[in-house]
Amino acid sequence: MTETNARVLIIRVVLPQHLRTLAQVGGEVALEVAAPVTVRRVLDALEARYPTLRGTMRDYGTGQRRPFLRFFACEEDLSHDSMDAELRRAVAEGKEPLLIIGAIAGG
Amino acid sequence: MSSVRVLVGTKKGAFVLSADGARKDWQVTGPFFAGWEIYHVKGSPVDPNRLYASQSSGWFGQIIQRSDDGGATWAPVGNKFAYEGVPGTHQWYDGTPHPWEFKRVWHLEPSLTDAETVFAGVEDAALFSSTDGGNNWQELAGLRGEGSGCSTLAPKWQPGGGGMCLHTILLDPGNADRMYIAISAAGAFRTDDGGANWKPINKGLVSNMTPDPDAEIGHCVHHVAMHRSRPDVLFMQKHWDVMRSDNAGDSWHEVSGNLPTDFGFAIDVHAHEPETLYVVPIKSDSEHFPPEGKLRVYRSRTGGNEWEGLTKGLPQKDCYVNVLRDAMAVDTLDECGVYFGTTGGQVYASPDAGESWAPIVRDLPAVLSVEVQTLA
Numbered sequence: 001m002t003e004t005n006a007r008v009l010i011i012r013v014v015l016p017q018h019l020r021t022l023a024q025v026g027g028e029v030a031l032e033v034a035a036p037v038t039v040r041r042v043l044d045a046l047e048a049r050y051p052t053l054r055g056t057m058r059d060y061g062t063g064q065r066r067p068f069l070r071f072f073a074c075e076e077d078l079s080h081d082s083m084d085a086e087l088r089r090a091v092a093e094g095k096e097p098l099l100i101i102g103a104i105a106g107g
Numbered sequence: 108m109s110s111v112r113v114l115v116g117t118k119k120g121a122f123v124l125s126a127d128g129a130r131k132d133w134q135v136t137g138p139f140f141a142g143w144e145i146y147h148v149k150g151s152p153v154d155p156n157r158l159y160a161s162q163s164s165g166w167f168g169q170i171i172q173r174s175d176d177g178g179a180t181w182a183p184v185g186n187k188f189a190y191e192g193v194p195g196t197h198q199w200y201d202g203t204p205h206p207w208e209f210k211r212v213w214h215l216e217p218s219l220t221d222a223e224t225v226f227a228g229v230e231d232a233a234l235f236s237s238t239d240g241g242n243n244w245q246e247l248a249g250l251r252g253e254g255s256g257c258s259t260l261a262p263k264w265q266p267g268g269g270g271m272c273l274h275t276i277l278l279d280p281g282n283a284d285r286m287y288i289a290i291s292a293a294g295a296f297r298t299d300d301g302g303a304n305w306k307p308i309n310k311g312l313v314s315n316m317t318p319d320p321d322a323e324i325g326h327c328v329h330h331v332a333m334h335r336s337r338p339d340v341l342f343m344q345k346h347w348d349v350m351r352s353d354n355a356g357d358s359w360h361e362v363s364g365n366l367p368t369d370f371g372f373a374i375d376v377h378a379h380e381p382e383t384l385y386v387v388p389i390k391s392d393s394e395h396f397p398p399e400g401k402l403r404v405y406r407s408r409t410g411g412n413e414w415e416g417l418t419k420g421l422p423q424k425d426c427y428v429n430v431l432r433d434a435m436a437v438d439t440l441d442e443c444g445v446y447f448g449t450t451g452g453q454v455y456a457s458p459d460a461g462e463s464w465a466p467i468v469r470d471l472p473a474v475l476s477v478e479v480q481t482l483a
Contacts, residue, residue, distance in 0.1 A: 016166070016167075018142060018143070018164065018166070018167055019167060022167075022170065022183065052170070052183040054186070054187070055168050055169065055186045055187060056167040056168050056170070056186075057167075059168075060187050060188075060189060061189060061209075066166065066167065066168060068165055068166040069166060069167075102166045102167075103166070105165075
């Protein structure tokens with residue numbers, strides 16, 4: 001397990017291309033996230049590191065996932081799970097990334 | 108020597124087109140924000156290097172970009188557009204109540220006196236302003252009747268075909284407290300106290316095929332234009348009908364005259380001749396292309412009613428593009444330049460007030476907006 005201290009883990013996140021451009025990052029993003037690792041905590045860390053991403057993944061008002069974004073990890077669709085559900089150990093250990101994917105829509 | 112900078116928003120990015128005062132040789136830069144819908148780009152009249160752009164996406168929502176160097180570089184600023192209070196409902200297409208939901212910024216109108224102040228017209232219809240260069244946005248909630256006691260009948264507003272968008276913002280150069288806005292399909296509104304209170308200004312508008320054709324609200328206003336020397340005189344391209352008001356919108360009368368069709372989206376006024384107008388007639392609300400496949404700008408030099416078709420340099424056969432509401436602009440050079448963009452990706456320029464036209468570019472993504480800056 002990759003840890004910077006007892007409770008902070010390094011999480012890998014893959015962003016869709018448009019958000020990579022907006023955040024001015026290349027490939028994967030590595031983020032420090034306090035355990036237990038959840039989608040909400042990952043998004044909080046992502047927005048804290050890259051403030052330009054605020055409002056692009058979840059609605060400002062409701063905090064809900066934007067409808068045309070999906071969350072996946074370990075080949076599982078997490079989009080409809082609670083944002084506070086703990087992510088799998090493989091994600092928390094940095095072995096697998098959290099994938100933020102734009103829904104395929106619009107041709 | 109003077110020069111012009113044309114700011115173009117398209118379905119897939121923004122472009123900046125630059126030329127000297129002759130307006131013959133153009134430099135094209137972009138795309139900026141490639142792949143995103145750029146509904147509008149506009150420069151500050153106070154500081155022409157200060158530009159604001161509305162960047163949006165159905166996937167990722169709204170971004171506001173700002174440039175402080177005339178479009179060479181850009182940086183995102185604030186993108187939080189929160190309605191004041193409980194947003195409430197408006198009417199949906201079928202007449203049922205529908206929650207007010209922010210979707211995108213259609214139009215950005217920089218202040219006439221302060222480069223840090225800019226107004227934003229959004230969908231679902233509301234007006235926001237920022238006084239810190241776009242970093243923070245506050246709703247002018249009086250328009251929707253929030254907190255002002257002003258009855259603008261907002262729960263009865265309904266969306267037009269493009270959504271319930273606040274697409275037009277006109278600032279009165281002589282009166283900082285007066286502002287006009289227009290919403291599809293609610294109508295036009297005016298404030299005389301800096302945005303605290305608003306009144307519908309739709310008297311004289313007639314929208315046939317609606318249950319109450321001359322209702323106080325419910326008119327699909329497509330665009331409104333004014334000449335800066337006469338802010339009480341307004342020209343409107345309504346869904347159908349070209350209209351004129353000589354009393355700041357208190358009443359309107361039709362000036363469609365001999366137009367081949369009075370449906371259309373864009374309308375603008377010559378920079379130096381307040382009675383010279385331009386429109387681009389579109390066949391109908393179901394056939395969004397020029398009549399007979401001929402792209403014609405119509406000009407009136409009499410403030411309406413008498414119109415002449417301008418065709419030199421424009422395609423006169425097999426042309427089936429549209430010209431959207433914010434896709435026409437004029438420059439302020441001695442010989443007024445007129446510009447418009449099409450859904451086919453062409454941006455046309457006329458350096459001689461409409462007498463002749465030439466494409467600056469032919470193959471951009473569908474053009475959503477065109478603005479022009481005249482630079483010293």
